[in-house]
Amino acid sequence: DAGVIQSPRHEVTEMGQEVTLRCKPISGHDYLFWYRQTMMRGLELLIYFNNNVPIDDSGMPEDRFSAKMPNASFSTLKIQPSEPRDSAVYFCASSPQGRSYGYTFGSGTRLTVV
């Protein structure tokens, strides 16, 4: 099992540009989560999906952020337009139906908006 795969590992973009982060969950995992990690706020849950359907997006900071999961093996997190305060590490995680065993995280995307 290759684990949760995120791309790119690093992204540097200019303010105002569109940024798309990608995630491939572990096959067979029904749940997918997007987290953001910053020094100030720690790890924050942005949104999560169950069977490709968004369940809770209350953590999405503003309308500039959107997430999709078109199928069970792919999800995207898009920021449009990006701002310097969006600079953070973005993690994707997945979990099987029995989520009490915790989540498996990807290696994260470090986003820098200049």
Place this chain on the structure above:
Amino acid sequence: AQTVTQSQPEMSVQEAETVTLSCTYDTSENNYYLFWYKQPPSRQMILVIRQEAYKQQNATENRFSVNFQKAAKSFSLKISDSQLGDTAMYFCAFMPLSGGSNYKLTFGKGTLLTVNP
């Protein structure tokens, strides 16, 4: 809403010694899970150990063990025989099994542990 507090931003320990990281949480739920995750410099989030709230027995995984005090809402992590590879940020996390936040993982701010040779 649940909160997780890690009161020690940084700690250090000598190689081969034992260290304990503290975590407290606030919840009105009775059924939940608690976790410790490790984040080394590689940035990968790695599950270290989990505890089911309904189990009184403390979880153990090799050199890692927890002291779970449900009444006090305390969940500390003990690392025995510390190794250089244990140097990492450690996060305590809480997962309720009911209510509007069920199965959502909430993290503390983390404790940076440095193991010195």
